[in-house]
Amino acid sequence: LLMVVTSSDVDAAAIRIAPFVHRTPVITSQQLDRWANATVFCKAEHLQKAGAFKYRGATNAVQQLSASIAARGVAAHSSGNHAAALALAARTRGIAAHIVMPSNAPAVKRAAVESYGATITECEPQESARIAMLMEVCERTGAMEIHPFDNDQVIAGAGTAARELIDAVPDLDAIVVPVGGGGLLSGTCIAALGRGATRIAVFGAEPTGADDATRSVTAGVLIPQTQPNTICDGLFTSLSPRTFAIIREHVASMITVADTDTHDALVIAWTRTKQLIEPSSAIALAAVRSTPALHGKRVGVILSGGNVDPIFNSSIS
Amino acid sequence: LLMVVTSSDVDAAAIRIAPFVHRTPVITSQQLDRWANATVFCKAEHLQKAGAFKYRGATNAVQQLSASIAARGVAAHSSGNHAAALALAARTRGIAAHIVMPSNAPAVKRAAVESYGATITECEPQESARIAMLMEVCERTGAMEIHPFDNDQVIAGAGTAARELIDAVPDLDAIVVPVGGGGLLSGTCIAALGRGATRIAVFGAEPTGADDATRSVTAGVLIPQTQPNTICDGLFTSLSPRTFAIIREHVASMITVADTDTHDALVIAWTRTKQLIEPSSAIALAAVRSTPALHGKRVGVILSGGNVDPIFNSSIS
Numbered sequence: 044l045l046m047v048v049t050s051s052d053v054d055a056a057a058i059r060i061a062p063f064v065h066r067t068p069v070i071t072s073q074q075l076d077r078w079a080n081a082t083v084f085c086k087a088e089h090l091q092k093a094g095a096f097k098y099r100g101a102t103n104a105v106q107q108l109s110a111s112i113a114a115r116g117v118a119a120h121s122s123g124n125h126a127a128a129l130a131l132a133a134r135t136r137g138i139a140a141h142i143v144m145p146s147n148a149p150a151v152k153r154a155a156v157e158s159y160g161a162t163i164t165e166c167e168p169q170e171s172a173r174i175a176m177l178m179e180v181c182e183r184t185g186a187m188e189i190h191p192f193d194n195d196q197v198i199a200g201a202g203t204a205a206r207e208l209i210d211a212v213p214d215l216d217a218i219v220v221p222v223g224g225g226g227l228l229s230g231t232c233i234a235a236l237g238r239g240a241t242r243i244a245v246f247g248a249e250p251t252g253a254d255d256a257t258r259s260v261t262a263g264v265l266i267p268q269t270q271p272n273t274i275c276d277g278l279f280t281s282l283s284p285r286t287f288a289i290i291r292e293h294v295a296s297m298i299t300v301a302d303t304d305t306h307d308a309l310v311i312a313w314t315r316t317k318q319l320i321e322p323s324s325a326i327a328l329a330a331v332r333s334t335p336a337l338h339g340k341r342v343g344v345i346l347s348g349g350n351v352d353p354i355f356n357s358s359i360s
Numbered sequence: 361l362l363m364v365v366t367s368s369d370v371d372a373a374a375i376r377i378a379p380f381v382h383r384t385p386v387i388t389s390q391q392l393d394r395w396a397n398a399t400v401f402c403k404a405e406h407l408q409k410a411g412a413f414k415y416r417g418a419t420n421a422v423q424q425l426s427a428s429i430a431a432r433g434v435a436a437h438s439s440g441n442h443a444a445a446l447a448l449a450a451r452t453r454g455i456a457a458h459i460v461m462p463s464n465a466p467a468v469k470r471a472a473v474e475s476y477g478a479t480i481t482e483c484e485p486q487e488s489a490r491i492a493m494l495m496e497v498c499e500r501t502g503a504m505e506i507h508p509f510d511n512d513q514v515i516a517g518a519g520t521a522a523r524e525l526i527d528a529v530p531d532l533d534a535i536v537v538p539v540g541g542g543g544l545l546s547g548t549c550i551a552a553l554g555r556g557a558t559r560i561a562v563f564g565a566e567p568t569g570a571d572d573a574t575r576s577v578t579a580g581v582l583i584p585q586t587q588p589n590t591i592c593d594g595l596f597t598s599l600s601p602r603t604f605a606i607i608r609e610h611v612a613s614m615i616t617v618a619d620t621d622t623h624d625a626l627v628i629a630w631t632r633t634k635q636l637i638e639p640s641s642a643i644a645l646a647a648v649r650s651t652p653a654l655h656g657k658r659v660g661v662i663l664s665g666g667n668v669d670p671i672f673n674s675s676i677s
Contacts, residue, residue: 089634151631274672309672314468317406317666319634349634353670355591355626 048195048289050237053202053230056103060200063102063135065091067204069211070346074315079331080338084215086208089320089349093159095277096204096227096347097128097191103200104189105132113138115185120166120173122148123277124348125191130161141186143177151352192226193283202230205245208343209238216340217295219327221347222247222256223278225286231345232293244295246337248330250274250302255281256290257297274302277323277348298330305329312346313353321351365512365606367554370519370547373420377517380419380452382408384521386528387663391632396648397655401532403525406637406666410476413521413544413664414445414508420517421506422449430455432502437483437490439465440594441665442508447478458503460493468669509543510600519547522562525660526555533657534612536644538664539564539573540595542603548662549610561612563654565647567591567619572598573607574614591619594640594665615647622646629663630670638668 070085088096105117116139119129126142133140140161144153145168156163166176181188190197204227205218218235222228228247235243249257250273258266259282267281282290305322308329312320324346331337331344387402405413422434433456436446443459450457457478461470462485473480483493498505507514521544522535535552539545545564552560566574567590576583576599584598599607622639625646629637641663648654648661 094634306672313636313670317411317636319630319636319670322672352673353630353636354673355623355639356669356671 048198048229048233050233052195052199053206053234053237056196056199057203057206059106060099060102060203063106064099066207067091069208070316070318072316075311075328078311078315079328081331081340081342083328083331084208084212084341084343085316086204086343086345087318088204089318089324089346093124093127093131094348094350095124095128096201096345097124098131099203100194100197100200100226101125101128101132101189102135104194104196105129105136107196108187112187115187116141117189118177118181118184118186119143119189119191120177121191122152124350126152127155127159127350129189130156130159134160139186141180141184143173143180145173149352152350155350192224193285198226198230198233198286200230201227202234204345205231205234205343206238208345209235209243212341212343214341215243215343217244217246217337218343218345219246219248219298219330219337220345221275221278221323221326222249222297223323224280225256225282225290227345227347228294229286229289232289236293245293246295246330246334247290247297248327249297249299250278250305250326251299252302253278254299257299259287260291260294260297263291274305275323275326277321278326298334300326300329300333304333308332318346319349319351319353320346321348324348365515365546365550367550369512369516370523370551370554373513373516374520374523376423377416377419377520380423381416383524384408386525387633387635389633392628392645395628396645398648398657398659400645400648401525401529401658401660402633403521403660403662404635405521406635406641406663410441410444410448411665411667412441412445413518413662414441415448416520417514417517417543418442418445418449418506419452421511421513422446422453424513425504429504432504433458434506435494435498435501435503436460436506436508437494438508439469441667443469444472444476444667446506447473447476451477456503458497458501460490460497462490466669469667509541510602515543515547515550515603517547518544519551521662522548522551522660523555525662526552526560529658529660531658532560532660534561534563534654535660535662536563536565536615536647536654537662538592538595538640538643539566539614540640541597542573542599542607544662544664545611546603546606549606553610562610563612563647563651564607564614565644566614566616567595567622567643568616569619570595571616574616576604577608577611577614580608592622592640592643594638595643615651617643617646617650621650625649635663636666636668636670637663638665641665
């Protein structure tokens with residue numbers, strides 16, 4: 044198997060995107076540690092620009108476009124964090140971004156994409172309609188598609204979060220990251236190969252209601268997700284052949300997490316660390332707590348994003 | 361008028377409590393600045409131990425007790441942040457804390473106080489019942505009452521937050537803090553007198569539904585609050601003669617804020633900074649936005665606490 048993305052690609056990405064991204068802090072909490080039964084180091088990518096690690100990969104891809112290709116703009120279909128990340132990465136380079144969003148996308152996510160100056164094209168919510176509309180937009184505008192994870196430059200960019208975490212925290216035993224399309228897990232696996240004094244085990248955390256990566260790793264063959272059902276709205280997607288190849292080779296283990304446990308982790312994170320992370324991030328904290336092999340260890344967790352809409356409960360507070 | 365607390369008391373408090381408190385970060389956000397029409401420097405006391413600035417004053421008071429008095433423990437009536445702060449300050453010194461809480465206190469606040477090892481005594485919700493029960497507890501146990509704001513050591517301790525903010529941010533034009541009993545505003549006024557190259561104007565932010573400090577400052581006489589009605593559950597209390605004397609002498613101006621504006625500020629803070637602050641903190645951000653005299657200025661805001669219970673809205677995110 045040819046490994047396309049290497050740890051030197053992550054190194055190069057780190058240098059390339061450094062002028063544009065936040066070097067996010069690593070947050071610790073004794074109360075969180077007691078809850079998780081481990082010493083947890085949280086890489087705060089919810090404080091990244093556009094509110095998620097996605098800005099790293101989008102920036103790494105957008106910054107590498109040639110001038111002539113960049114001039115035609117970039118495009119993606121996404122209702123989530125990649126849409127906002129790509130919109131901001133494009134604006135930062137001074138080029139157009141075309142985002143295809145399903146008509147049922149939350150108004151707040153649409154507003155974020157608009158606030159970064161992207162052009163939004165609406166489509167029906169089905170995956171097939173989204174892909175068809177994206178092809179139409181790319182053909183009409185000449186824009187280059189930047190896929191949210193099935194893209195080597197995006198994967199290398201995603202890996203820079205783990206690279207910073209490993210450099211900031213000595214002697215990590217493990218890193219746990221959430222898995223949707225597998226871009227963050229792929230990038231983290233590759234970054235971990237190239238950093239740290241000893242081998243760091245990398246784990247993927249997946250909702251029981253969208254556990255295609257777990258089933259794929261177990262079966263040794265890619266099994267796409269059908270009908271995902273989880274509160275982790277950033278983790279609906281299936282792995283691609285590219286991310287599956289990296290993950291099956293390098294992941295220590297997949298961990299599946301029930302939504303009830305993710306919700307508990309969300310409440311703990313909100314109340315103990317006062318950090319407004321999204322469920323798709325909280326799942327990694329829940330995975331630490333539910334995995335005996337991680338207990339008592341020094342565990343890095345990438346808090347992947349903070350794009351969530353909590354409600355202020357004025358009646359009980 | 362005899363000024364009891366001075367800026368050297370705040371200096372001494374800063375040294376005394378340094379081993380026990382977090383030196384909290386100062387958070388900035390360009391999106392928040394655009395919303396507020398000012399350059400805002402947020403002192404993140406929601407990340408303080410026990411989740412609020414109150415831990416500073418409680419620690420300053422508890423650490424100054426003589427060994428014989430300390431041995432009998434400390435006491436307070438509170439359903440809010442002072443209860444948790446005093447409980448933790450007492451545990452840190454290795455002494456008992458007796459907290460009188462109304463029977464209708466939220467379970468989550470009760471649990472926080474219990475988690476710090478305090479003894480809780482329940483009482484009826486009325487102020488008179490709370491005071492009577494506190495007197496009974498103090499008499500029975502010999503514990504020393506530590507009032508949440510009507511106490512010079514608590515005021516000096518509260519002032520250390522502004523002291524750190526002024527030292528961290530050059531050339532502040534103003535500081536805005538929320539006002540309940542006035543301990544934070546009093547301490548901030550005194551800290552500002554003693555720090556900074558030029559005079560820093562200190563403003564108090566108060567809900568329209570609990571605006572006793574505003575009315576008192578205007579009238580020049582203390583007018584206690586009756587029937588407070590606001591989402592800012594930390595700001596129900598009235599000033600005491602002690603805090604009123606300091607505030608009327610030193611505050612630049614009071615700013616009243618409608619709950620709808622505080623709620624807007626809460627949502628902005630949560631979504632833009634990903635920091636889970638409580639409404640009683642968000643009111644100070646709303647006050648900056650609503651006050652033309654602060655626009656374009658460098659404004660410090662003390663995010664006083666983060667003890668709030670948001671609800672995860674799984675249907676729209």
